[in-house]
Amino acid sequence: MITERQRAILKCIVEEYIKTAKPVSSNHICSNLNCSSATVRNEMVRLEELKMLEKNHFASGRIPSEAGYRYYVDNLMEPKEMTGEDMLKLQTIFHNNELDLNDTIKRSIELVSEITNYTSIVLGNASKDNRLKKVEVVPLEPNKILTMVITDRGFVEHKNMVLPENVLMTDVVKTVELINKLVVNTPINEVSEKLEYEVKPIISKYVKQHEVLYNAFYDAFSEFTSKANDIHVVGRTNFLKQPEFSNIDKVKEILNKFEDTDLIKSISDDDDNGIKIYIGEESEIMDDVSVIKTKYDIDGEEVTIAIMGPKRMEYGKVVAMLDYIKENIGGMNEKEK
Amino acid sequence: MITERQRAILKCIVEEYIKTAKPVSSNHICSNLNCSSATVRNEMVRLEELKMLEKNHFASGRIPSEAGYRYYVDNLMEPKEMTGEDMLKLQTIFHNNELDLNDTIKRSIELVSEITNYTSIVLGNASKDNRLKKVEVVPLEPNKILTMVITDRGFVEHKNMVLPENVLMTDVVKTVELINKLVVNTPINEVSEKLEYEVKPIISKYVKQHEVLYNAFYDAFSEFTSKANDIHVVGRTNFLKQPEFSNIDKVKEILNKFEDTDLIKSISDDDDNGIKIYIGEESEIMDDVSVIKTKYDIDGEEVTIAIMGPKRMEYGKVVAMLDYIKENIGGMNEKEK
DNA sequence: CCTTAGCACTTCTAATTTATGAATGCTAAA
């Protein structure tokens, strides 16, 4: 069992280490508690036996182990109040009517990154539950067109195309009409299938250059599904500001992880909707990194956001901000309906 | 005057230093030329007097000075052939019909970054010469709309908006009709002005909630102009791979420069349309950095691309690639018309 | 039995020394 005093010491060490990034000595702690440094040292030995603390070497101070952080986060951490200033900044984002929910989230998270100096990730999953609203073609120059795919959630994907010489504009219009008639209101991830089995057979009857046109639209759709599922990373280089990343190889390692799309996407794998904290190894990103993440379920559409920093993160501060954002986004969501 | 042998030595030193990033010794050179290391040393002294070479300290080898690189680039550098493999990779991008010119450039430049391990920048200047083609509104849910701004060049900017309770859909439609009637075909950078002085007075007569709606559209346009003028940077972290950036402070410095939008935009200030090389200080970005840049003039629309690396860049290789890209983009441009 | 003063002990860090080696500049001979 862990005693009350041990808890106090652990809390003190974790918080001090988070603040300074330097191993914490018994001397430093005894001024906060009513006991001598020798007593603290005795307790430290016990906390080390419990695997809550670690030492770099014989005579360094103690630093929290992953288990130590875990215990701190689960049992000792006090919710940290946001500053009025930070709240105000978030409020201006929330009350900007021109932003839709997705952009609001992105902006909020960018702000979190700026305030905390951590890295933020937004993983959209827009394709899920988006239905095709309409397909549109705007002729630009004689043989150049703009094609647009619009969903009922307001996502737009567009692409400029150069028409081969032998394709007629009337054929383009026919194709678009056909697609609009047959595919509108289909969930976006089923569109490809529907195109292949329902549109293609018909298109070949009515449209001369059906091969070329069909392929062009088919590609536009598949690009859409891949893009909609997008990854938004802000503040990658914030890691450079952390003393534990003063080593250039560590920097390289973490920056390379950000290039690994699959790894980043895997952050949203977990289905828990609360605010979850993954410390070091648990993050499955890198041993020196912690991730705080949550999912926002915006009328059926899932958005995962994650804040990434060194293990020595200000967990309380970040959790408070995410809480605040979640609360307000939830409110907006209600209002909107 | 600089002698033939001195030129040969300078060329040798620059190329060796580009390859190894280590000061070049007289011994290393004399094996390439038919003379002893002592002779080379004598010449090196003269090249140093001409400010073409520098030393780190008394007994280090020589490294090229900025003037040395300059002389090399202007007089000694041989155009380097691209490898067939690299050409092939570029060709697949050029022949991808679904990419418009802008995307083709972006992709090509990304490839250059990948091959060379330098950083690439594409500075679009889309707003220039873009005219408003149409404004469109798609109603999504009862009080939610998608607004789109489309230009004659095929740029699309869109935004989801939540309508305030008291705004009627009919008013929205009226506003859109008005804008389309009055502003279509206006160069995009003049739209704001025209909105303010021509549309606003009229809108207030016909539309009830004119303030709210007017502001919404006004903001959408100004966002468009700022976005269209976009900055596309690829391979920022490639600098980490360069030995001259093994110092974390240098890395921070260069990464911070990338955040400075105005600085990056200033790269396109120069009006020369050829391929220009700025070495070190000349780049006005950072003393340790060189920039190779050029402008592509695609039927009236200007795109600046720049490749950034250490002073110790493979100038010849990059120039060859940009040449090749320019040639092919030019060809596409013709074909398209 | 818990707390604490005292002290020996460990290890890191930073400063200094030492040794080695790479490459130079200069001199003098070919």
Add this chain to the structure above:
DNA sequence: TTTAGCATTCATAAATTAGAAGTGCTAAGG
């Protein structure tokens, strides 16, 4: 003009030293 030879310079790496920080343990005190 070229080059061999050699003293000279300076960086880098390894070895040494000194100092500081902080621990663990022991033994005394409440």
